[in-house]
Amino acid sequence: MAPYATGTTTPHTIDHITNGVEIKAPELTVLVSSRAVVDNTLTPATIVISTTTGKITSVTRSIVPESSFPHGTPYVDHSPAVLLPGLVDAHVHLNEPGRTEWEGFWTGTRAAAFGGVTTVVDMPLNAIPPTTTVAGLKEKIEAAQGKCWVDVGFYGGIIPGNVGELKGLVEGGVRGFKGFMIDSGVEEFPAVSSQDIALVFEELKDSPTTVMFHAEMIPPISASVGDDVQVSLPPLEPSGPLDLYQTFLDSRPSSFEYYAILEIIALSEIAPDLPLHVVHLSAVEAIDMLREARSRGVQITAETCYHYLSLAAENIQKGDTRHKCCPPIRSQSNQDGLWDELHADDSVLKTIVSDHSPCTPKLKLLPSHVPGSIAISKATCNGSTDNTGDFFSAWGGISSVGLGLSVLWTETARRQLRPNAALLNVVRWCCVNTALQIGLEDSKGALKEGFDGDVAVFDPDEEWEVGESTMLFRNKCSPYQGKTLKGVVKETWVRGVKVHAREGGFDRKVPTGRLLLEPRTKR
Numbered sequence: 253m254a255p256y257a258t259g260t261t262t263p264h265t266i267d268h269i270t271n272g273v274e275i276k277a278p279e280l281t282v283l284v285s286s287r288a289v290v291d292n293t294l295t296p297a298t299i300v301i302s303t304t305t306g307k308i309t310s311v312t313r314s315i316v317p318e319s320s321f322p323h324g325t326p327y328v329d330h331s332p333a334v335l336l337p338g339l340v341d342a343h344v345h346l347n348e349p350g351r352t353e354w355e356g357f358w359t360g361t362r363a364a365a366f367g368g369v370t371t372v373v374d375m376p377l378n379a380i381p382p383t384t385t386v387a388g389l390k391e392k393i394e395a396a397q398g399k400c401w402v403d404v405g406f407y408g409g410i411i412p413g414n415v416g417e418l419k420g421l422v423e424g425g426v427r428g429f430k431g432f433m434i435d436s437g438v439e440e441f442p443a444v445s446s447q448d449i450a451l452v453f454e455e456l457k458d459s460p461t462t463v464m465f466h467a468e469m470i471p472p473i474s475a476s477v478g479d480d481v482q483v484s485l486p487p488l489e490p491s492g493p494l495d496l497y498q499t500f501l502d503s504r505p506s507s508f509e510y511y512a513i514l515e516i517i518a519l520s521e522i523a524p525d526l527p528l529h530v531v532h533l534s535a536v537e538a539i540d541m542l543r544e545a546r547s548r549g550v551q552i553t554a555e556t557c558y559h560y561l562s563l564a565a566e567n568i569q570k571g572d573t574r575h576k577c578c579p580p581i582r583s584q585s586n587q588d589g590l591w592d593e594l595h596a597d598d599s600v601l602k603t604i605v606s607d608h609s610p611c612t613p614k615l616k617l618l619p620s621h622v623p624g625s626i627a628i629s630k631a632t633c634n635g636s637t638d639n640t641g642d643f644f645s646a647w648g649g650i651s652s653v654g655l656g657l658s659v660l661w662t663e664t665a666r667r668q669l670r671p672n673a674a675l676l677n678v679v680r681w682c683c684v685n686t687a688l689q690i691g692l693e694d695s696k697g698a699l700k701e702g703f704d705g706d707v708a709v710f711d712p713d714e715e716w717e718v719g720e721s722t723m724l725f726r727n728k729c730s731p732y733q734g735k736t737l738k739g740v741v742k743e744t745w746v747r748g749v750k751v752h753a754r755e756g757g758f759d760r761k762v763p764t765g766r767l768l769l770e771p772r773t774k775r
Contacts, residue, residue: 279304281748282327283707284315288335289679290699294672297335301705306747308705330709333742336679337698338370338402338706340686342427343531343555343605344653346372346404349395350380355610355726357399360653361765363608363724365401365752367654368708368741371687371696371768372402373427376409377441378609384409384441386420393767400765401758402746403704405690410463411442415451419459425769427690428462430531433469433512437648449519457523460772462689464529467538468504468579469512495619497568497575500643504580506535513538517545520552527775529689530554532607534579536589542600553689555603556590558656562663563587563731571619571641574731576648577609591667594681603689604681606656609649613729617646624729651723651730657682659732661712661739671712691772705748714740 281301288297290311298316300309318327341364347355364372374392376383383389383406392406408421410431418429431452432443444452456463492499513530520528530542533554545552559577564584568575575581593601618625619641652659657678664674679698687697695704715738720728744752747766750759 280309280321280325281705282316282318282321282325283335283709283745284327284329284331285333285335285709286315286331287333288699289337289675292676292680294334294675297699299335299699299705299707301745301748303748306705306749308699308701308703311699311701330742334675334710334712335699336368336675336708336710337683338696338708338744338746339368339657339682340371340373340690340692340697341369341606341608341653341656341682342373342603342686342689343557344372344374344608345378345610345649346374347378347610349391351378353612353726354378355608357396357404358401358763359724359726360608361399361401361404361763362752362758363654365654365744365746365758366722366724366741368657368710368744369654370402370704370706370708370744370746371405371692372653373405373407373690376407376430377436377438380440382409382411382441383407383421383426384411384414385417386424389421389424389426393769396767399763400767401751401763402744402765403706403768404765405692405768407464409441410444410448410452412444412448415455418452418455422456422459422461423771425771426461427692427768427772428464428529429456430464430466432466433515434466434508436466446515446519449516450522453519453523453526457526459526460691460775462527462529462691462775464531465512465516466532467512467516467530468508469515471507471511494644495571495641497565497570497572497643500576501565501580501582503644504578506537506582509533509535509538509579510541513541517541517550517552520545520550524549524551525775526551528552532557532560532579532605533601534560534582534586534590536586536593539589539593539600546598546600553602554600555605555689556594556601557605557607557650558652558659559607559650559731560590561587561604562659572622572731573616573618573641573643573646574622574624574729574733575650576616576643576646577607577650578648594677602681602685604656604660605686606652607649608651608653608725610651610725610727610729611647611649612727615647616729617642618729623733624727651725651727652732653725655718655723655730655732655737657708657710657741658716658737658739662737665738675712691774692768693774705745707743707745708741709743709745711740711742712738714738716740
């Protein structure tokens with residue numbers, strides 16, 4: 253370690269003595285830049301990473317010259333690009349095993365690396381079997397072996413009747429649990445009732461974990477689409493044609509989210525110390541209720557998603573089902589409200605994630621004029637073969653893993669937010685707080701000595717167009733296709749290994765991502 257990295261201010265030749273052990277030059281990688289986010293500060297920095305342990309051995313708030321290191325030490329000055337901690341995407345559906353035609357570990361983690369994401373956490377559903385049992389977790393782990401380009405963790409699922417599996421899943425290393433309060437759209441992952449949730453809270457009240465919910469619940473309104481989140485019948489009296497987005501939005505009002513969150517808060521007294529989390533919050537109407545609950549000591553937080561912060565219902569074209577997700581993308585004023593809350597003191601929105609939830613283009617039922625469409629023929633009772641563009645029949649989910657940083661940065665520029673402050677906020681929302689959410693705050697989410705050497709080299713000024721070659725997930729079907737985004741991840745480093753470069757692609761033929769299976773010790 254450089255002497256000046258531990259307190260003195262004059263650069264010296266690095267002696268590479270760390271805890272009494274000499275580190276040879278080839279066992280180090282050095283990344284420097286005139287701009288890096290370190291301890292919530294934008295500063296020049298030199299990041300030294302051990303390629304033996306993958307850990308950051310020192311962080312110096314200045315550019316240490318290459319001559320200070322032994323000859324042959326890999327050294328790259330990325331100025332004026334910004335060194336960011338690798339992003340932690342705490343909400344991704346990788347769908348393997350069982351639905352690998354939708355996504356898989358190989359393609360999903362490559363897409364993540366493309367966008368500076370160095371850790372993803374895989375949701376428990378859409379794979380077969382789901383991660384609702386210890387046996388299911390073991391199958392998931394086996395399926396992931398040798399396929400991950402970034403580090404991967406797993407969530408467990410809560411469904412009716414699996415309470416007896418939950419503590420075993422905690423011991424198996426899941427980063428938390430997720431349940432649906434409305435039908436998930438896949439039969440192997442049914443929704444939980446209030447009685448089920450009460451049993452879960454009782455079982456996990458003393459465990460080092462977080463319980464998360466897809467918080468939609470059917471209120472007593474006639475326009476409800478029913479309890480099927482992903483593939484829904486239209487309401488008995490739809491507000492308009494089924495290929496108009498507004499018709500779909502009308503059928504899934506904010507009250508769905510409000511009622512569900514109200515129920516979670518009411519049940520929280522069963523386990524007052526158990527951290528609770530609302531995934532993919534879209535409705536601003538629920539924010540005041542969450543804030544009030546937190547003021548009373550309820551341990552509850554929420555996340556929102558890149559698509560809720562960048563897409564608006566008013567701009568979704570007829571039949572463009574790439575935008576279908578649940579909860580739905582809401583109005584521009586709703587989007588503005590989410591941004592306001594993100595910048596509020598002690599915001600209830602702690603994290604931003606992708607909720608990458610892909611499927612095959614066929615299931616999206618896209619009309620021929622929409623990018624990503626394929627020829628579809630599905631007979632109906634009247635002999636028609638055209639149900640393309642039907643927001644109720646199409647599968648719901650947004651494909652975006654690896655695009656999120658650029659999507660978010662583009663929106664900060666559109667809103668004319670101060671760039672330096674925006675960089676610090678992005679790290680807080682997408683790195684620091686997401687690592688904390690999954691219990692990895694001591695190793696992920698920051699450029700800090702002793703943490704994993706996960707780095708995203710980010711050029712905030714360069715623009716690029718989203719196309720098939722830049723969507724590395726399996727199915728090239730995303731509402732961002734054709735959009736010009738601002739901000740390019742030039743390189744992605746995972747534990748001191750350069751995994752991907754914008755110019756040159758993937759450096760290695762064999763992925764080196766790890767499975768994060770060490771049991772949580774903190775809440």
